[in-house]
Each structure stands twice: as C-alpha cells, then as structure tokens.
Amino acid sequence: MQIYKVGGAVRDRLLGKPVTDIDWVVVGATADEMLAKGFRPVGADFPVFLHPKTGEEYALARTERKSGRGYGGFTFHASPEVTLEEDLIRRDLTINAMAEDDQQNLTDPYHGQRDLDDRVLRHVSPAFAEDPLRVLRVARFAARYAGLGFTVAPETLELMRELSESGELEALTAERSWKEISRALMEDQPQVFIQVLRDCGALKVLMPEVDALFGVPQPEIHHPEIDSGIHTLSVLEQSALHKQPLTVRWACLLHDLGKGLTPEEHWPRHIAHEHTGLKLIKAVNERFKAPKDCQELALLVGQYHTHGHRALELKASTLLELLQSFDVYRRPQRFEEFIVACEMDARGRKGLEQRSYPQADYLRGAANAARGVAVQPLLEKGFKGPELGEALKRERLKALKAYKERA
Structure with a gap:
C-alpha cells in the first residue's frame, strides 16, 4: 500500500499558496484493507474512505470510462493493480495531475510543474472532453489564477468549444452547475470565468441571457465602455475588488439582462430594461436553482438599480415605495446589499471606477429615517x-x- 498526496494540495504548495483541503490516493490496496485499518467508507459510486483520526478523504486509485451523458456518466474501476499514473491521467488539468509521497518526492507524468511555471491551464488527455463539468472547472481555475498570469491553452479551449457544441452541457444538473458557478463568482477575478465561458461558446449554452449582452451598445455619455457585456464584466470585477458576498455578485451578473431584449432600432437607449429583464433574471435563477437570497436580490437589483442611481432625485413617496419593496424594517441587510450592488454598477464603467457614489449614504440615511418612526x-x-x-x-x-x- 502506497499513499500519495494529490491534486490541489500539491499544486498550491508548488505555487506557494496556502493549502487547505488535502486529497489522498491509495495505490496497491483493497477496500477490505482500508476497513481493517479503521478507515470509514463514504463513497457510494467509488471507494473513498475517511481517515480514522484526521477525517481526510483517501480514495483508492481508479480508472474511469465514459458510459453515458453528463458529469455522472462514468463507470469506475478500482483495484490494487491500478497505478498512480493511471489514476492521475483521468484528472482534468496537468497542474491537478501531480502527486507527492510523504517525503515530498514529486510524481509528475503529465508535466504539470512545467505548466505551472509557464502559467498554462492545459488538459491532461483527450478524455477531458468526456466530462462537461470540466468546462466550468477550467473557467473557474482561470478566474482563480488570472492574477498570477494563467491562461487556458489554445488546444484545451478548443476541446471546451467542442464540448459546448456537443450538447453535453445540457446534461449537467442544476446543482452541479450552481456549485461551480457560485465558487467561480467568489474567486478573485470572476469576470474571467464569464469571459472564458464566452470564449469557448459555453456561455451561449448555459446563460444565453448574459451572452446576448455582448455587442449591445449603451449611451457613451453614461457608459464610456459602450458594450453592455463589457459593462457586466466590469461590474462583476468591481464586486470582487470590493469583496462583496455571493448574493451581490450574482445580482451584479444579472442586473442588466433586459438590455439584451432592446430592439436594435432603439439602441443605444434601453427604456424600461429594468422591467423587461425581470423574466430573464427569473429564468436564470430557476435554471440553476440559485439559493433564495441570491434569487431575491438579483430580481430586486434588476428592477430597482436605476432608482438607486437616481436616489437623490427621488420624491419622498417614491423613496418610501422603494424602502417598502425591500422590507427594510425586517430585512435591513438585503437593502444594504442592494445599495452596494448599485455602487458596483456605477463603478463598473470605464474610467469611472474611483468616482464617489453619494447615493449610497443617502439611501442608508433614508432607510434609517423611515426605520426611526416609532410604532x-x-x-x-x-x-x-x-x-x-x-x-x-x-x-x-x-x-x-x-x-x-x-x-
């Protein structure tokens, strides 16, 4: 029995980043031997065990074969004869296909360390194209490591494009998709996740409502970046720079979907896009079964973000209606998240990223004034x-x- 540390723990140690989760692979062992050593089985589909003391996951080395559509369409084979190299080749990226023993001796059959040094996200084998979830995973890694200069290898992007065109992405469950999307939105550069999905054609399949924003112009006087899609990426970037929570980042991604429905003859103006976009926001929310707090904030920000921008001009009666819509008396946090989403929207414009946003404190003051009325x-x-x-x-x-x- 030989035990190796694999995947992200090896990758992040070599990058000099903190290692949080550690995955282990056990070569040359059977399930019975693991049980005899006190390991507790947890894997229904393939043999994964929890260490009796640390609780960390130990998986028997295994191979896999495509047997159906989607993320779950695989059959696994685990036995003492499966080698470490055979286990590593089924992984997605070369930088995730390295292992080390307890002496930190590296096993790197697919040149992951070279790709780490070259800052390249490259697939391990053609089997990459068998799992549609990997399109989302690679885009997420691109978002995580963009700040270090990582890019997706052209041949890997081509495989992702083939996957996007194959119909396999439609086989992903809402739960698996949301898990990757939500994790990606919380990375340092979530706008890179959306851009990579767009580059390989996956955005058009997964979120056609967001993809439709690219190429749609806005008035240059308000939006120097002009393109609605570029603006959405910038708003998402600002939300990450300002360390906003997932609810705000999700709302930032979806806030302008109505602009994708504006007839070309009305460009660059987008009258009532706040209301036309609501059905699209609702559709995306439901497609990925987003958590309730994310769904609610996205709809409210979509409907009222222009109210936020015009807060200083609003009549007292309109202000009151806005506050009532958010139930600021019982849900103060939701209104605060709306305010910061509006601020991210205002900052997500070319050259205006540092401009002050007095509407934020004005809206907070209005909420406090209304809440101050005693019953x-x-x-x-x-x-x-x-x-x-x-x-x-x-x-x-x-x-x-x-x-x-x-x-």
Whole structure:
C-alpha cells in the first residue's frame, strides 16, 4: 500500500499558496484493507474512505470510462493493480495531475510543474472532453489564477468549444452547475470565468441571457465602455475588488439582462430594461436553482438599480415605495446589499471606477429615517390593523420628507 498526496494540495504548495483541503490516493490496496485499518467508507459510486483520526478523504486509485451523458456518466474501476499514473491521467488539468509521497518526492507524468511555471491551464488527455463539468472547472481555475498570469491553452479551449457544441452541457444538473458557478463568482477575478465561458461558446449554452449582452451598445455619455457585456464584466470585477458576498455578485451578473431584449432600432437607449429583464433574471435563477437570497436580490437589483442611481432625485413617496419593496424594517441587510450592488454598477464603467457614489449614504440615511418612526405612539392613539399600517406609512413619509430637506 502506497499513499500519495494529490491534486490541489500539491499544486498550491508548488505555487506557494496556502493549502487547505488535502486529497489522498491509495495505490496497491483493497477496500477490505482500508476497513481493517479503521478507515470509514463514504463513497457510494467509488471507494473513498475517511481517515480514522484526521477525517481526510483517501480514495483508492481508479480508472474511469465514459458510459453515458453528463458529469455522472462514468463507470469506475478500482483495484490494487491500478497505478498512480493511471489514476492521475483521468484528472482534468496537468497542474491537478501531480502527486507527492510523504517525503515530498514529486510524481509528475503529465508535466504539470512545467505548466505551472509557464502559467498554462492545459488538459491532461483527450478524455477531458468526456466530462462537461470540466468546462466550468477550467473557467473557474482561470478566474482563480488570472492574477498570477494563467491562461487556458489554445488546444484545451478548443476541446471546451467542442464540448459546448456537443450538447453535453445540457446534461449537467442544476446543482452541479450552481456549485461551480457560485465558487467561480467568489474567486478573485470572476469576470474571467464569464469571459472564458464566452470564449469557448459555453456561455451561449448555459446563460444565453448574459451572452446576448455582448455587442449591445449603451449611451457613451453614461457608459464610456459602450458594450453592455463589457459593462457586466466590469461590474462583476468591481464586486470582487470590493469583496462583496455571493448574493451581490450574482445580482451584479444579472442586473442588466433586459438590455439584451432592446430592439436594435432603439439602441443605444434601453427604456424600461429594468422591467423587461425581470423574466430573464427569473429564468436564470430557476435554471440553476440559485439559493433564495441570491434569487431575491438579483430580481430586486434588476428592477430597482436605476432608482438607486437616481436616489437623490427621488420624491419622498417614491423613496418610501422603494424602502417598502425591500422590507427594510425586517430585512435591513438585503437593502444594504442592494445599495452596494448599485455602487458596483456605477463603478463598473470605464474610467469611472474611483468616482464617489453619494447615493449610497443617502439611501442608508433614508432607510434609517423611515426605520426611526416609532410604532408605540400610534398604538397609544388607538390605531390597529390596516389603519395602523396606513398611519405608519404617513409618519414614515413625513420622516422622509424631513430627511430630504435636511440632506
């Protein structure tokens, strides 16, 4: 029995990055031998075991063969005869197909270290094209390591293009897709993830609503970058630079989908794109079964982001309607995320990334003014039920009018 550290732990150590998760491969062993040593089995499809003390995953060396469509369409074969090289060749990228023993002696049959040095994301073997999930994984690694200068090898991008055109991407489950998308959006440069998907034709398959934004112009006076797709990438980039949570990043990606529906004769203006985009945002939300908080914020940002930009001009009554839409009294965090999504939208414009966004503090002040209206005095006056709601609304409107005068 020989045990090797494999995959990301080896890659990140060689890159000088912190190692968090460690995966192990066991060569020359059977499942019974693992059980005899106290390992606990967890893999239903293939033999994976948890270490009795550390809880880390140890997998028996295995080979795999394509047997159906999609990510799960594989049969696995694990036996003591499977070599380390045979186990490594089934992996996606050369930089993930390295192993080391307990003395840190490197086994690198597919030249992963060379590709690390050259900053290249390259597939290990033609079998790469058998698993559609790898299109998303490679795009995610591109987003993670773009800051180090990594790019996707042309021949790997070509395989990703073939996969995108094959219909295999449609076989991915919503859950598997969302897991990769959500992880990619939380990388340092999530806009690279979207760009790589677009470069290989996968964006058109997975998110045609986002892909449709590229080539659609906007008024240059407001958007010096002009292209709606480029703007979306820039907004996503800003959300990562400002360390925003997943909810905000998802909303940033989807906020302008309505612009893809504007008839060409109306370009570069996009009247009512906030409302026309809602059905598209809803469709993307449902396609990937995004978590409820991500879905809600994306729809609200899509509908109201132009209100955010015009906050200083809004009438007190419109401000109140905006606050009510977000339920700022019980869901203050959601309104805060809306504010920062609007700010990322404003900063995601060429040459305007550092421009101040006074609307943010103005909206926070408005929310505080409305929240500051006490319910108790109205209860003491005998208001209850719907009448109490109306009275509260009147007092909040008064508070917002006073706030506008002071601001």
